[in-house]
Amino acid sequence: MISQKLFNNRIIFSVILILLLFAPLFLTDFRLNLLGKFLAFAILAIGLDLLWGYTGVLSLGHGIFFGLGAYAMAMYLKLEATGGQLPDFMAWSGMSELPLIWIPFQYPIVAIALGILIPAAIAFFLGYLTFRNRISGVYFTILSQALVLVLVTLFVGAQNLTGGTSGLTNFKTLFGYSVNSPASQMVFYFITVGVLAIIFISCRILVKGRFGKVLVGIRDGENRMRFLGYNPSTYKTFVYTLSAAIAGIAGMLFVLQVGIISPTMIGIIPSIEMVLWVALGGRGTLIGPVIGAVFVNAAKTGFSESYPEFWTYFLGLMFVLVVVFLPKGITGLFTKWKERRQKQNDTASIEVSKSYSRL
């Protein structure tokens, strides 16, 4: 029975992967680009599920880690577009030479590395201090939201460094190839699918091993884990850092495909939306949040295209319906259905054995 379940999960995963790999055959360039964007969100959702679904730490601040990754990539793309010249917005703010913090971002490899390391470092710092002092639950959630507020304000305020409210855009090339051509967008799409698959599989291996059970233990009984000899704060800091790094990767892939990043995309509202993807898809399942991220964003796009005036109401209604009727998310619906089918099978076999005994 267990092997069958594993088999089923593997099949679901393989089907999704194959569909994603063949998607370019069915979708227009525009749609493919959208899907690529959704998949970048899905990558973030996996990291967030590791943190919330498995470890029980709710962060309402993952937008900022996503944003830090996105800005790191955007800064490189901006410098590449200006050809080493001062970016336009800096000139407008009266700067005459490239500020110190922009210098490392001239090199693509450094920019990519920093896009992962900066969010990870900030998460490690915040996580280490809060978890070590046994600040958890709602208090941590509030802190994580405060982090977003502080950093977004900083981003908007430092207009000469970050482009302020309009953010960074007008990118041209990456490694010398045009960023906007359909061919490179196709490549970005496949890279996103690849990264998604790698992160999904590695997180799954983590979660299925002893480590995953320790995380669930921390989620359901942090104090009890202390008396089994574990130090939960080390684990929580690690998972928080890891999920921030994953969010950074997602942010970089997002910028490549969307071509713009601004403070409104990384603030409090997007951060809360990210948690909704996980909740809608189903916490603690890894595959659920992937489905949730794609589903919510596809619905958002679909509604806004067909009903430009009412789409926000539709979206709100959808959230309410799912929370009320599907507390375990979309994947919860599947497991319920599977259980019901299994029960039917069981009763069927009982009836068969009964009819045999009658003979």
Next chain:
Amino acid sequence: MTQPVLKLAKVIVDFSGFKAINQLDFSVQPNRVHFVIGPNGAGKTTLLDVICGKTRATQGNIQLHGKRELSKMSENQIVHQGIARKFQAPSIFPQLKVIENLEIAMKQKKGLFSILRAKWTKQEKDKIEEMLNLIGLEKVRNELAGSLAHGQKQWLEIAMVLIQEPDIILLDEPIAGMSKKERDKTGELITQIAKERAVLIVEHDMDFVKEYADVVTVMHEGQLLFEGSMEQVQNNSKVREVYLGRKVESDVVNTGS
């Protein structure tokens, strides 16, 4: 006298003015089933708390094997010194399977990187198998622990404490809410456990104490009132006096004699 496994010297636990434990000297000998009894508020549970690090001693020393000082260590460090605690309410992990509960409880390196690299060894599998047999849950090993009956949860938790291979086990009211049959099984389990280690139990059920105790300590107002066999305890005038002041519990003592 043999060297005690655990020795508390002049321990004070002060809850902002109220001394839950007051100048307590207390020791636990190896391979004994050691019960702690006393009226409500005598400091029994606080005694367990202070040993396992849940509560800090305001003053005094707690020594393991006469050398290691526990009062400055964090809870998880104390566990690795060889002290395991079972709480009053069953606190197993309901979302994990029975076998997974044992897997994370098992004695092993519990640092982040050791767990990330952890792989099943033959020894570990055998140990868990042995434990499942001991508590009689081998048939439900793959069930979620949350779906077990109350008694089974208690045994699973005792097994989770045992599999840490501690020198001392602290049990807080292990038979509360159990049926007669479950109590007998728990009693046998405790006797068996004590062959290799010390067991320190806080319990209210005097019949149970009488049946399984090697040593009984009576606590009163944060101090040690009397220590001896159950028979000596029952015939001690000081103990009677303390319990007689509390009618219901004095009846419990008398039904034992």
